Amino acid sequence: MPALYLNSLSRRAALGACALALTALAPLAAHAATAPATGAPIKLALVESLSGSFANTGEAVFRNVAWAIERVNGRGGVALPPSAGGNRPLQLVRYDSKGQNEEALSALRAAIDDGARVILQGNSSATAAVLIEAINKHNQREPDKRVLFLNYSAVDPILTNEKCSFWHFRFDAHADMRMAALMDVMREDQALQRVYLIGQDYSFGQAVLREARRQLGAQRPDVAIVGDELHPVGRVKDFAPYAVKIKASGAQAVITGNWGNDLTLLVKAAREVGYEGMFYTFYGNALGAPAALGDAGVGRVVAVADWLPNVPTAGSRAFYQAFRERFPKPQDDYVHMRMQLMVESLAQAIERAASTDAAAVARALEGAQVSLFGQGGRVRAQDHQFQQTLVVGVMDRLGAPGVQFDVEGSGYGFRVVRQIAAEQAAQPSSCRMQRP
Incomplete structure (x- = not known):
């Protein structure tokens, strides 16, 4: 450097x-x-x-x-x-x-x-x-x-x-904006009936699960929450016990705000125990997660972001x-x-x-x-x-329609399935700012 x-x-x-x-x-x-x-x-x-x-x-x-x-x-x-x-x-x-x-x-x-x-x-x-x-x-x-x-x-x-x-x-x-973007996709999956919520045990992880419960109740009251738990941040080295519980619950999808190694290790453990459900994530599009899932993640890992490499524009x-x-x-x-x-x-x-x-x-x-x-x-x-505009992508193989770029040389990228305009992504604020 x-x-x-x-x-x-x-x-x-x-x-x-x-x-x-x-x-x-x-x-x-x-x-x-x-x-x-x-x-x-x-x-x-x-x-x-x-x-x-x-x-x-x-x-x-x-x-x-x-x-x-x-x-x-x-x-x-x-x-x-x-x-x-x-x-x-x-x-x-x-x-x-x-x-x-x-x-x-x-x-x-x-x-x-x-x-x-x-x-x-x-x-x-x-x-x-x-x-x-x-x-x-x-x-x-x-x-x-x-x-x-x-x-x-x-x-x-x-x-x-x-x-x-x-x-x-x-x-x-913020987390509520990201969750609303994911929910925009989940709302259309009428086959989805059971979800598992898992997150990191601190303010952000708690906020993600709280908002997931609220938005599921408002937009998909037919979906049952079959698991809801928090884990220590950055200290879990073996997520196999969590993955076993997720699989045993019968959940068709996992909703998580996990990031960094806490996400990579979670999705890797899920693959190793044979979990075949969807992952609705805030950060599943990089930092080792796609490579950890491999083909098991194709069509099953969803990520929300402010931008993804495969946004279909010349500028992008x-x-x-x-x-x-x-x-x-x-x-x-x-x-x-x-x-x-x-x-x-x-x-x-x-x-x-x-x-x-x-x-x-x-x-x-x-x-x-x-x-x-x-x-x-x-x-x-x-x-x-x-x-700003938010986008939602689904993991797919490099070279599949809509996947010109992979991430981290993994051979997997994210196909954009939803673009949400800034006006639609906006959420109300309760801020009462004190200005100097």
Whole structure:
């Protein structure tokens, strides 16, 4: 990896020792370079699990955000007036939360001390909640060092409802939005009569199962829930007992919000015990899940996302092919359109604000609209929830109709079966935001 990013530990001394200067990479073909960025870097702190059970998810995020930053820097960085530093590059700094909330809070403090004014995190709603609370307090105590929190994956609905914050913006569809998209497909499966609910035992996993129960009751009251359980996050190494119970229950489908190894190990165990039902998932489209299922997943694994590689447009194909050229290793193949749109939104908001002040940038982000490669969305000012099209895909073999691209070199991809417009995917919010 070029000397574009700072790999950081939570210890302050290590931060100083590891500091690297930011340099712009060559621009992507789709974006011609303008005047080079010569001003002081604008530091973005990635606070994520970069070691432990979910290190693969953290590294996937890093690749996506790094690529988005390369695009911005390749066209000259963020254009600011001379009084605000002129053209300034974005700098991504890595902080390993080790999957622990206390480590994440320590990383937040170190990032702020190190000059970061934008915090990026997403791979845990529980961590996102504690970061929101800490940032609210920090910004009130130290208005000269206020920071923004951009969330790309923490999808507990409470984060843009009861716990909404002026300083927090979510660029992923929250769990209720994702569940509604899956339910749009499940509603048409009249043969479905029995489902099993399983999830990770923390705020997000609990929210997924709660919403699954609510939406099934409202839209498919004829479907019986034959299993409903939570398991420890990131600590189960053998999901065979869970898979045996799922098979024995007679469930025709599993609904799960599991992600990372908790999903991969679950679907692998299901295959090994001979479970032949459907999997309705939030994240079944990558990070080892398709390869773990193999042919057993064809036609039976459903995933909802903000975007999938096989979205049938020329812009989508160009976007995915550009990512694969930048990261050609099959194991690095987990690309998120929303993370690209998040960085683009930030860069444009800084330019509109003509400042890096957190409050000014936040106001510029409210109502921001952004598009890239034919995909786009807007930030809803009421709750800072990004509104975008959602897609639902079904796993199939590479080369099958609608499957031009596989994932992670597995030989399996996801055929898009439903595209849900942003207006249809939107959900009401109970946010009562306090603005400075």
